[in-house]
Amino acid sequence: MDNKKVWYVTGASKGLGLALVKTLLEEGYPVAATSRYRTALTQAVGPDENFLPLEVDLTSEASIADSFKMTHARFGRIDVVVNNAGYGIGGTIEELAADEVTENFDVNVFATIRVIQKAMPYLRAQRGGHILNISSIAGFTGATGWAVYSAAKAAVIALSEVLAQDVSSMGIKVTAIAPGAFRTSFLSPESVAFARNKIADYEDVRASHNRYLAMDGKQIGDPAKAAEVFIQLAESANPPTLLFLGSDSYNRAIAKSTYLCDLLDTWKSVSCSTQIAEPVTA
Numbered sequence: 001m002d003n004k005k006v007w008y009v010t011g012a013s014k015g016l017g018l019a020l021v022k023t024l025l026e027e028g029y030p031v032a033a034t035s036r037y038r039t040a041l042t043q044a045v046g047p048d049e050n051f052l053p054l055e056v057d058l059t060s061e062a063s064i065a066d067s068f069k070m071t072h073a074r075f076g077r078i079d080v081v082v083n084n085a086g087y088g089i090g091g092t093i094e095e096l097a098a099d100e101v102t103e104n105f106d107v108n109v110f111a112t113i114r115v116i117q118k119a120m121p122y123l124r125a126q127r128g129g130h131i132l133n134i135s136s137i138a139g140f141t142g143a144t145g146w147a148v149y150s151a152a153k154a155a156v157i158a159l160s161e162v163l164a165q166d167v168s169s170m171g172i173k174v175t176a177i178a179p180g181a182f183r184t185s186f187l188s189p190e191s192v193a194f195a196r197n198k199i200a201d202y203e204d205v206r207a208s209h210n211r212y213l214a215m216d217g218k219q220i221g222d223p224a225k226a227a228e229v230f231i232q233l234a235e236s237a238n239p240p241t242l243l244f245l246g247s248d249s250y251n252r253a254i255a256k257s258t259y260l261c262d263l264l265d266t267w268k269s270v271s272c273s274t275q276i277a278e279p280v281t282a
């Protein structure tokens with residue numbers, strides 16, 4: 001085997017994960033990829049001697065640990081870990097039931113944490129590696145009706161930024177990626193979830209959900225181009241800790257940043273008004 005980096009990708013039977021795995025294999029990278037459904041994964045990717053398909057339950061530490069053991073046994077190292085598996089959930093805080101919130105955080109946030117925990121011993125031993133955590137523009141500036149999804153993806157950005165600091169001395173890099181709309185199964189009924197209990201008063205929220213659902217199949221982002229960017233990041237000597245991906249994501253991030261700067265300016269005197277006044281010494 002040449003010196004190509006070894007990749008490990010979660011949630012790869014469709015969408016961004018599948019596009020990434022296919023591109024990596026085309027470019028000759030060794031790839032281990034996970035799915036809840038091994039058959040769907042192997043059928044979607046097709047046979048390739050560089051490919052290790054893994055049926056993994058991302059809610060189980062043991063299942064994730066086994067998948068890293070198998071990846072290391074097969075390829076001898078693990079260089080790039082991509083926390084890609086995730087799904088959107090629509091509904092207001094009042095409408096969403098505890099199990100709906102918990103399940104979404106379990107996949108979008110806690111699975112990401114579990115994967116990082118099981119990957120770190122390999123990356124630390126190698127004194128190198130790169131963790132790519134797929135967040136969303138919703139994690140930086142959310143849209144009405146998607147509070148829990150936004151919170152989960154904000155958590156992914158926050159934990160990535162601190163992780164990057166914690167592991168940099170060991171030569172390990174971390175990048176959170178915040179995509180805008182990409183043409184995957186994300187908005188299809190098989191992927192996106194909505195609150196079971198809908199309250200009629202939330203008319204604007206229903207309208208927002210309908211606008212998103214109408215975007216299914218028309219999103220401007222190309223998953224194959226996203227895959228090329230992921231590879232570019234992993235090959236970069238100096239990757240960013242946070243990358244907004246897609247012109248829609250970039251523009252929303254700029255608008256939020258401008259709003260934040262204005263907000264800071266407007267409220268500066270209040271923000272800075274709380275320090276303890278030291279007694280004047282003679």
Ligand SMILES: NC(=O)c1ccc[n+]([C@@H]2O[C@H](COP(=O)([O-])OP(=O)(O)OC[C@H]3O[C@@H](n4cnc5c(N)ncnc54)[C@H](OP(=O)(O)O)[C@@H]3O)[C@@H](O)[C@H]2O)c1
Nearest residue numbers: 011013014015016035036085086136181182184185186191
């Ligand atoms: N497409 C977009 O517009 C967009 C925008 C911003 C962020 N994202 C993020 O990008 C990532 C990939 O999404 P996608 O657009 O490729 O959507 P997708 O086509 O629906 O694919 C999502 C992948 O996540 C995995 N997944 C979904 N629900 C899961 C669950 N309950 N437990 C375990 N795995 C689950 C699936 O893995 P298996 O079925 O193979 O197990 C699937 O391959 C997600 O984290 C998503 O939040 C997407």
